[in-house]
Amino acid sequence: MNSLIVLPIVLPLLGAFLLPLLMRLSVGLGVWVGPAILIYDGWLLAEQWFSGTALPFSLAIGGFAPPLGINLYIDALALLFAFSVQLLGLLFWPFRLDQESARRQSLMLLLVASSTGLALSGDLFNLYVFYELVAVATFGLIAVSATGAAYAATLRYLILSGIGSVLTLLGIALIYGQTGTLNLAHLAQLAPHQLNDTLGLTAFLLILIGVGVKAELFPVNTWVPEVYATASSRLSAFLAGLVSKLALLIILRLLVLVFYQPEALQVMLVLGILGVVSGELAAWRAKDVRRMLAFSSIGQLGMIFIALAMPDGAGLLAVLALAFHHLVIKSGLFSLADGWGGAIDQLRGAAKASPLAAALFVLFALSLIGFPPLPGFWAKFTLITELASQTSPLYLIGLTVFLLATVVEASYLFRLVATLYEKSPDETEPAETPKPAGLSLVTASLFGLGLLATTLFIAPVGDLLSHVSAQTGNVNLYIDTVMAGQTGGSR
Amino acid sequence: MIPLPNPELILFTTALGLVAIGLAGLALSRHLFRTVLALVIAEAGANLMLVLAGYRWDAVAPILTHLGEQPPMVDPVPQAMVLTAIVIGVGVQALAVSILIRIRQLYGTLERSTVAEKMSAEIAASAGTARDISQEAPLGERPLPPLPGAISEARGGKS
Numbered sequence: 001m002n003s004l005i006v007l008p009i010v011l012p013l014l015g016a017f018l019l020p021l022l023m024r025l026s027v028g029l030g031v032w033v034g035p036a037i038l039i040y041d042g043w044l045l046a047e048q049w050f051s052g053t054a055l056p057f058s059l060a061i062g063g064f065a066p067p068l069g070i071n072l073y074i075d076a077l078a079l080l081f082a083f084s085v086q087l088l089g090l091l092f093w094p095f096r097l098d099q100e101s102a103r104r105q106s107l108m109l110l111l112v113a114s115s116t117g118l119a120l121s122g123d124l125f126n127l128y129v130f131y132e133l134v135a136v137a138t139f140g141l142i143a144v145s146a147t148g149a150a151y152a153a154t155l156r157y158l159i160l161s162g163i164g165s166v167l168t169l170l171g172i173a174l175i176y177g178q179t180g181t182l183n184l185a186h187l188a189q190l191a192p193h194q195l196n197d198t199l200g201l202t203a204f205l206l207i208l209i210g211v212g213v214k215a216e217l218f219p220v221n222t223w224v225p226e227v228y229a230t231a232s233s234r235l236s237a238f239l240a241g242l243v244s245k246l247a248l249l250i251i252l253r254l255l256v257l258v259f260y261q262p263e264a265l266q267v268m269l270v271l272g273i274l275g276v277v278s279g280e281l282a283a284w285r286a287k288d289v290r291r292m293l294a295f296s297s298i299g300q301l302g303m304i305f306i307a308l309a310m311p312d313g314a315g316l317l318a319v320l321a322l323a324f325h326h327l328v329i330k331s332g333l334f335s336l337a338d339g340w341g342g343a344i345d346q347l348r349g350a351a352k353a354s355p356l357a358a359a360l361f362v363l364f365a366l367s368l369i370g371f372p373p374l375p376g377f378w379a380k381f382t383l384i385t386e387l388a389s390q391t392s393p394l395y396l397i398g399l400t401v402f403l404l405a406t407v408v409e410a411s412y413l414f415r416l417v418a419t420l421y422e423k424s425p426d427e428t429e430p431a432e433t434p435k436p437a438g439l440s441l442v443t444a445s446l447f448g449l450g451l452l453a454t455t456l457f458i459a460p461v462g463d464l465l466s467h468v469s470a471q472t473g474n475v476n477l478y479i480d481t482v483m484a485g486q487t488g489g490s491r
Numbered sequence: 492m493i494p495l496p497n498p499e500l501i502l503f504t505t506a507l508g509l510v511a512i513g514l515a516g517l518a519l520s521r522h523l524f525r526t527v528l529a530l531v532i533a534e535a536g537a538n539l540m541l542v543l544a545g546y547r548w549d550a551v552a553p554i555l556t557h558l559g560e561q562p563p564m565v566d567p568v569p570q571a572m573v574l575t576a577i578v579i580g581v582g583v584q585a586l587a588v589s590i591l592i593r594i595r596q597l598y599g600t601l602e603r604s605t606v607a608e609k610m611s612a613e614i615a616a617s618a619g620t621a622r623d624i625s626q627e628a629p630l631g632e633r634p635l636p637p638l639p640g641a642i643s644e645a646r647g648g649k650s
Contacts, residue, residue, distance in 0.1 A: 345619075
């Protein structure tokens with residue numbers, strides 16, 4: 001039963017390579033393969049969640065016990081992320097009934113497979129391989145737009161991502177040279193003795209910068225605005241909403257399990273603060289919706305890094321709350337940007353043309369800023385209380401920056417809201433205002449509904465998240481599950 | 492004869508040196524093809540580093556398992572990882588070169604600053620916004636005020 005959990009990785013991967021052939025045989029059949037796989041995988045993961053299997057459990061791949069073999073580690077957090085991958089993959093699926101979309105669909109399946117792998121894998125090198133697969137699938141999906149700007153943006157992303165993978169490999173080499181293992185649980189056992197020094201810190205910083213390319217960490221995020229401005233909005237929603245969080249998940253796992261030196265936390269705090277400042281100010285300056293959202297996403301990820309930098313796992317709950325909140329909000333906002341992607345000035349009076357979209361935008365904006373009853377408030381509130389209880393001055397700087405950034409955020413988001421509801425100066429041609437496409441509007445409405453439902457059931461959701469964060473922060477549980485629970489795979 | 496330093500030291504220096512050369516090339520080269528080449532060099536350095544992480548000088552290749560007395564073996568795991576990393580690297584590089592070809596076809600150049608310029612112009616045009624400030628063509632170029640009367644007369648213009 002438990003071993004079925006590999007299917008969410010295997011099936012999309014298989015589908016990705018078989019789909020082009022299948023499309024050649026029969027287009028009518030081929031277009032349903034991808035969604036069917038995603039629905040089945042989503043159902044499988046949901047069943048795993050509700051079936052009462054003892055979480056977390058570990059699955060040894062190929063029957064080799066964990067310190068030697070590769071294992072999948074499935075806890076509540078990994079399941080949540082893996083399920084989000086299937087769900088968002090389905091919501092942002094490139095639906096189109098023709099031969100041309102075969103390429104897009106098989107790349108999307110590849111992206112889903114590797115993202116699920118990122119969520120579930122418990123081996124550092126395996127994570128690296130999935131990370132590169134995500135990168136390659138993403139390059140393909142951006143370049144499919146086939147404009148000059150898309151190619152140039154892809155190349156910039158590719159080169160930054162290449163630098164990232166070189167640095168990650170160096171970090172992996174340092175860790176392997178020191179400990180002789182890359183299994184996360186085994187590393188967690190060895191780390192207090194073998195990686196608690198300058199070498200361990202260097203390795204962590206190399207991996208932090210390397211993986212940070214996709215997590216939109218401050219110095220290596222220059223690809224973000226170009227890529228989100230040239231790729232299709234639905235792809236941007238998937239990237240900004242989910243892939244950045246998965247990269248964050250790698251950093252979180254490494255930080256919790258292997259590297260918890262105060263220096264590592266400080267570097268991350270400073271990079272997070274710089275990310276918030278640069279992202280929010282650039283978003284304030286941006287003149288078109290997509291780049292505004294892209295820069296705002298950098299700022300939001302910076303906030304999550306600030307939360308992640310809190311000592312003793314104090315910020316874990318805030319990290320998860322902010323991450324899942326941002327996942328919902330940014331996906332919704334980018335679906336709205338599908339059709340509203342142009343300059344902000346062109347959106348004058350757009351609320352009249354599509355009142356639902358404008359209402360959704362206001363809802364997302366309010367939650368992003370942290371307006372009280374909405375989930376965004378609770379996420380930010382958790383972070384603020386945790387930050388305020390820290391004594392080190394650096395955290396207080398972080399708190400100040402965080403609050404100021406919220407003001408800046410409110411300023412640019414409400415500027416856009418004001419533009420949306422402004423009366424257009426010449427009433428003669430109201431048909432000019434752009435409208436979000438129907439499918440994306442439905443997607444955005446789903447995210448809006450999800451947000452409202454979370455607002456109503458904020459107490460159970462909060463309990464769930466604190467349970468998940470406690471489970472994630474429990475290093476001994478991780479080690480015990482992986483090193484002793486080798487029977488999990490054979491059952 | 493100059494005594495040779497420890498070969499391990501030479502190899503580690505080489506690995507880090509390759510990475511440094513690659514990163515410097517990424518930062519400094521003005522042509523996009525050279526940027527990709529620099530990436531190739533940096534990746535070679537990282538791969539060498541990974542091989543070195545598990546290498547033992549007194550050991551044999553890990554495939555020779557049926558010798559009489561078992562000598563120590565080189566750790567095979569990093570070598571398997573390096574194979575994977577090389578394959579991934581080659582794939583990404585091929586993708587990079589094919590994207591370079593497309594950029595060259597569409598923009599007619601691979602000069603880094605020109606491509607960046609054209610890209611931001613295209614993004615701004617498709618979004619319908621004014622372009623950002625750029626190195627090549629500064630914004631805010633306004634019509635100049637007319638020349639002062641005296642100079643204008645001296646040059647034979649109408650007063």
